[in-house]
Amino acid sequence: MSRVLITAGGSGIGRAMAEGFAAAGHQVWVTDVSAVALADVPAGWRTTAVDATDEAGVKALFAEIAGDWGGLDVLCANAGVAGPTALIEDIALEDWRKCVSVNLEGCFLAAKHAAPMMKAAKAGSIVVTSSTAGQYGYPNRAPYCSAKWAVIGLMKTLAMELGPFGIRANAICPGAVEGPRMEGVLAREAAAKGMTRDEVYAGYAAGTSMGSFVEARDIANMAVFLGSDAARLVSGQVIAVDGHTVNPDPKV
Structure with a gap:
């Protein structure tokens, strides 16, 4: 039985990861920036409300894990936000920094501790949760x-640094995932391009x-597989779960 931490595990991909690991018989600890998102987790899951970019909070989380569990076997660094959908000249520096901070610094801090x-x-x-957006360029993103x-660069470095200690690191690249976050992306992209939501959806598909x-x-x-002994020599890999992207530009 592995001890598994999933950041941003209160909803969406993170919640599905937690459910997958729990169903496989593992101990699960989930974090989320929203305490409300953690209110309805199943009995037996450990939870902590913490901002993935707050190092003091993340450090305290890992101290608690060390005290209660005595260690950690699997880390799913999953915290992320979609960020703005706009042309480069229309993106505010504050919005840029928030998007990069949550998606990149959140992974960094979790891995560091x-x-x-x-x-x-x-x-x-x-x-680590990357994206097909970490393999291709996407207009307005x-x-x-x-x-x-x-x-992905961070993951590759972790694989090299930590491999000698028997630690593996891999990145999952989701494609367009059904759910509220993608619906927000579709709505913003439709507005930016003068298209309907259904037209943008069809383009992605x-x-x-x-x-x-x-x-x-x-x-x-895929996360459960990568966390298991079945993937014992899988490290440093970028694995897309996306239905095979062949054209990343949703205009077509």
């Missing part, structure tokens, strides 16, 4: 794309060879 306890155990798996590319959005549980299934 997980590494010492994993090193002590000479084992562990770190799974400069802050998000930049952050998600950077998350048509950009994959399988012609479909993915579901949060598809991402969760």
